Amino acid sequence: MSKSKKIITYGFLVMALVFFLIFIFTSKNETENIIPNTEVINIQEEVVKEVRSVPVKKTAEKGIKTTLEVNNTKYESEINKEISVYDFMTQLKTEGKITFKEKTYSGIGKFIQEINGLKSDGDNYWIYYVNGVEASIGVSNYKINPGNVVSWKYEKNKY
Numbered sequence: 001m002s003k004s005k006k007i008i009t010y011g012f013l014v015m016a017l018v019f020f021l022i023f024i025f026t027s028k029n030e031t032e033n034i035i036p037n038t039e040v041i042n043i044q045e046e047v048v049k050e051v052r053s054v055p056v057k058k059t060a061e062k063g064i065k066t067t068l069e070v071n072n073t074k075y076e077s078e079i080n081k082e083i084s085v086y087d088f089m090t091q092l093k094t095e096g097k098i099t100f101k102e103k104t105y106s107g108i109g110k111f112i113q114e115i116n117g118l119k120s121d122g123d124n125y126w127i128y129y130v131n132g133v134e135a136s137i138g139v140s141n142y143k144i145n146p147g148n149v150v151s152w153k154y155e156k157n158k159y
Contacts, residue, residue: 064146068092070115071154079146085128085139086110088150102139109138115152127155 063078066088075097079088089112092098101114112126113119120126128135129151135142144150 066144066146067149068098069149069151070098071118071152079144082143082145085130085135085142085144085150088144089139104140105138109140111138112152118154122157124154124156126152128152 063080065076066079068075068077068088075092077088077092077095077097079091083091086102086109089098089100093100099114099116100112101119102110102112104110112128115126118126128139130142130144131149132151
């Protein structure tokens, strides 16, 4: 074997020995810090006891006022999480504030055909806006957040 190959071989062996020693010494330190199983179980039991003893007061989560406008008439209700425009309208309908009829299109979702007795007629349609921006998807797919304003306008067909 040539001299350079011997140096490379010895260097490799020395590096392997160093890594081996590092592994041995670090693994001993880790095992010294392990809590015995009986202590872990006792700690878990104490935590469970503490959690069970904490009184839980159930309160209704108050929502944030959210607005639906229909031709400049405002209807308000509270929501506390993101929901679809359709679900918000259904909530208002359940509260007796509005009426509406929808049509479901496969793969697209629900579209509103009538609000408070006023129907789309071929020349005029219900178009909705969220925070002043015209929506481009169906009401069942558009998610609003608490505090948003949904505005419905009975408009002439643009197309």
